[in-house]
Amino acid sequence: MSEERITHQLSQAGYRITRPRRAVIRALHEERGYASPAEVHLRARKHCPSLGLVTVYRTLDLLSEMGFVRRIHAQDGCHGYALADGGHRHHVVCRQCGATMEFDGCDLSPFLARVGRQTGYAIEDHLLELVGLCSACR
Amino acid sequence: MSEERITHQLSQAGYRITRPRRAVIRALHEERGYASPAEVHLRARKHCPSLGLVTVYRTLDLLSEMGFVRRIHAQDGCHGYALADGGHRHHVVCRQCGATMEFDGCDLSPFLARVGRQTGYAIEDHLLELVGLCSACR
DNA sequence: GTACTTGCAAATAATTTGCAAATAT
DNA sequence: ATATTTGCAAATTATTTGCAAGTAC
Numbered sequence: 001m002s003e004e005r006i007t008h009q010l011s012q013a014g015y016r017i018t019r020p021r022r023a024v025i026r027a028l029h030e031e032r033g034y035a036s037p038a039e040v041h042l043r044a045r046k047h048c049p050s051l052g053l054v055t056v057y058r059t060l061d062l063l064s065e066m067g068f069v070r071r072i073h074a075q076d077g078c079h080g081y082a083l084a085d086g087g088h089r090h091h092v093v094c095r096q097c098g099a100t101m102e103f104d105g106c107d108l109s110p111f112l113a114r115v116g117r118q119t120g121y122a123i124e125d126h127l128l129e130l131v132g133l134c135s136a137c138r
Numbered sequence: 139m140s141e142e143r144i145t146h147q148l149s150q151a152g153y154r155i156t157r158p159r160r161a162v163i164r165a166l167h168e169e170r171g172y173a174s175p176a177e178v179h180l181r182a183r184k185h186c187p188s189l190g191l192v193t194v195y196r197t198l199d200l201l202s203e204m205g206f207v208r209r210i211h212a213q214d215g216c217h218g219y220a221l222a223d224g225g226h227r228h229h230v231v232c233r234q235c236g237a238t239m240e241f242d243g244c245d246l247s248p249f250l251a252r253v254g255r256q257t258g259y260a261i262e263d264h265l266l267e268l269v270g271l272c273s274a275c276r
Numbered sequence: 277g278t279a280c281t282t283g284c285a286a287a288t289a290a291t292t293t294g295c296a297a298a299t300a301t
Numbered sequence: 302a303t304a305t306t307t308g309c310a311a312a313t314t315a316t317t318t319g320c321a322a323g324t325a326c
Contacts, residue, residue: 016300016305037291052308057291070233072267079290084269092259101257108249112268119239120273121230129265130250135258154280154325175315190283195316217315282323290315298307 001083003029006068013066023048024059025068032102033091033129034072034080072127084125094134101134139221141167144206151204161186162197166207172218172238232272239272 003025007017015021027044028035035043041056060081063069070084091100108126116123141163145155153159165182166173173181179194198219201207207219229238246264254261 014305018300018306020307050308054292054309055307058306067233070269092253092257092261094259101259103253103257108246111246111249115230115241115268116270119230119241121232121239121268121270122276123230123268123270124233125269127265127267127269130253130259130261131263131265132254132259132261138260152280156281156325158282188283192284192317193282196281278326280323280325282321284320284322286318288315288317290313292313293311295309296307297309298305299303300305301303 001068006063009068010062010066015062019048020044020051020055021059021062023051024056025063028063028069028081028083031082032100034082034127036080040081070125082127090128090130092130092132092134094132094137139206144201147206148200148204153200157186158182158189158193159197159200161189162194163201163206166201166219166221169220172220174218178219228266228268230268230270230272232275233269237272237274 003022006025007022010021011017023044023046024040026047027040030043031040037053037056037060040060041051041053044056045051060069064071064081068084069081072080072082091102093100108128112123112126115121141160144163145160148159149155161182161184162178164185165178168181169178175191175194175198178198179189179191182194183189198207202209202219207221209217209219229240231238246266250261250264253259
């Protein structure tokens with residue numbers, strides 16, 4: 001979802017559109033995959049240098065509650081946040097050097113449909129991250 | 139997987155079978171869904187009163203590394219652990235109520251193979267998280 | 277006996293809360 | 302004008318580490 005649309009909806013819901021909140025929303029849009037609160041903070045400071053980490057937590061909570069963002073759990077155990085509906089930002093990470101590369105053509109639909117039937121859930125979004133060795137590290 | 143099978147495999151891998159480890163494995167078997175380290179600790183103490191929380195963390199790490207246990211991301215922010223019922227399984231999380239459900243038959247192989255060719259990476263592992271609405275919340 | 281494990285205490289990291297000052301509406 | 306939001310500092314909670322003592326093999 002676009003930044004404008006999110007801010008508009010927040011505004012409609014009675015929340016104020018502040019510089020810190022804009023900065024967090026922008027940072028999330030710039031992120032390819034998911035980011036920890038600390039990472040969001042780092043990135044969002046570019047847009048609002050005075051931004052405090054606490055505000056990042058609070059804003060992520062708000063966005064999460066409003067359904068614009070979702071919490072995901074990363075392998076290392078840290079929590080990450082990603083834009084909901086950003087499900088098609090997939091990437092491979094090299095476990096050796098950390099290089100990441102995006103790939104496109106996420107044709108998981110048949111798979112997702114099957115899981116939906118099997119579990120009774122209405123699947124709305126997904127996050128996929130692949131881990132492996134990049135060509136240089138092999 | 140049964141307790142005996144897990145301990146056997148740990149033993150085969152060169153790890154020692156201790157009272158604290160048995161207690162943690164048993165506690166996981168008694169748990170229906172997933173449990174936080176603190177919850178595992180509480181339950182496992184019934185089988186090994188001297189058990190320390192630190193050992194629970196270490197044992198969960200070990201079991202997780204060996205693939206006997208999976209980390210689950212709970213809504214409230216705490217990490218949870220659940221037995222991996224063999225094979226590679228994933229889960230769907232309900233964005234409304236947080237209920238999680240496992241599904242099996244994660245047959246992504248054709249997809250992974252294609253991405254491997256496309257990116258030049260040797261894909262070794264993947265993290266897939268699905269988000270949706272559970273049947274009760276729909 | 278020896279190397280792996282444990283539990284404790286202390287260190288570190290992650291997240292939340294209280295509150296006066298700042299600011300969007 | 303005023304109720305919301307912010308940033309800081311401090312509190313709380315979660316997780317990891319160092320190390321001497323304990324234990325499986």
